Amino acid sequence: MKLKFWGVRGSIATPGPTTVKYGGNTTCIEIRTDENDLIILDAGTGLFQLALTLFPELPLTCHLFITHTHWDHIQGLPFFIPSFIPGNILKIHGAYDPIARRDIREILSGQLQYCYFPVREAELRSKLEYITLKERQTIEIGSTTVTNILMNHPVLSFGYRIESHGKSIFFTGDHEPLFNIYEPADDEYEEYNQFMIQKNQSILEFIRGVEILIADTSYTLEDYPLKKGWGHSTFDNNIALAKAAGVKKLFFTHHEPTRSDDALERAFHEALERNPRQPGDPEYLLAMEGLVVEL
């Protein structure tokens, strides 16, 4: 199994001279199994560049897993060229939105309304299949399995674990570790704490033992207090998570859109200085557009 990062930026695409090294496209990760099955995690703007490489393989079947439907994770979808071409099969997986009461098909076909995009869904020539997932539902793709868990973000958002021939990857999607909304002096503090521990523990168990953890790392410790509750995590939190889960490699992704390449590397090194690597600790890396990782 191998993976390739096509988009590592959070929130909004940020092309320009200060993001040339790590890239300005929003979230999109390509995974190839040993059987060359194509799994794509999220459809941010990086999906367009990925689509351009797929022509030699057409017709193809593509298994797309959407963590959640905020713009930066779906904006590339209308520009996924294989969906216009007959013979291709696009299987799109994601969560139900209980607030808008829309399943993944309704949400994504909304993107193809005429006021947003000139091609309507009915005009797409590929075969589109939508699969609305329940939590912890497992999807089998050949000998590979993809299972999800609900993470913490201001919309229902899934993290995905991909397993194939004994190798495994977990992608958090957008996620903020749970925090207690009560003060220690409040009566409710302890009860809430118990629920939090339970939820954090279930996420940890779900991730445990994966080879590669790809984690939303939008913020530094300094950024976080102002952005608490926005649904994103920090370098330090993810280092702690990766160590506790016993992963081999941790990729920091969803880079904050105002952070330049230099500032990103500075934030990364400062985090490593605060959390020096001990023997047995995971390897820490910054996700970079175009980077390929073999498992």
Add this chain to the structure above:
Amino acid sequence: MYTKKELVQLVDNMPAFPPSVSRILTLTADITCAPKDLIRIIELDPVLTLKLLQLVNSPYFGLSRQISSIKQAVVFVGINTIKNLALTIAPLEILNHDSKDTPHMENMLYHAIAVGVISRHLARRCSLSEIESTDFFVAGLLHDFGKMALYRFLPKKYNKTLHLAAKKQIPLHRAERKTLGVNHLQVGALLAKKWHLPMEFIACMGNHHDWKFSRTSLLQDCIYTANLIAQTIGVGDSGDPILTPSLPKPIERRLNAKLPELIGTLGDLAGEMHKAKVFIYHWHSDLK
């Protein structure tokens, strides 16, 4: 026939507007509201708590774990989701009913939802924010609550009233005056005052049939218009056999369109209504 005193007594015996609903609406108008304040309000209302838990545990969410408290729900699906669910459920909570003696209630409820959905559409069309548009939805949902309250608490008499209006082809509020001595506008306004609703809501519930020049509020104009549109296109049934054919000129000027043109802008009303209906049925069937 009811005297004014008896009417006040009747209204006094009707269910209180859950205070949680207006408090949630006020609290969440501030985007930075404290999550724990929201939880506290919800937990103080056992009915709302039950509804939220039923919904969070429904197949919509597809959670792998049973959720048994609001705090736990917040941990598992997030405060934002709970906040938005509460905002959706709260106004519907008021319209909950028992349908045995009130066969037309479902249609009235559907009409009320249609007026809510259409007036929210009109608000958005006037470039109001989402928060402001929510008020239009709630006001539309509540505009006929006086009627539904009369129907719910005096089902036999009210069935006769519906029959009389249809037979004589007179406006429903006039038939009410004949059979009950009061009309749903008066009852609606009294209930709205009892529930301490905003003045604007009281005005909408107390007067949405006779348009007067003295009005200046966009909300009241939109409720009046939405009511007319819902009747014209026949979504739900308010029970009123009389249909006003067009909008008063000042409303046309304010909304910058005539009635047929406004109807043309509704877009996927059927879809919106279907969602509201599915949601309500899901919600009622959970209670069985």
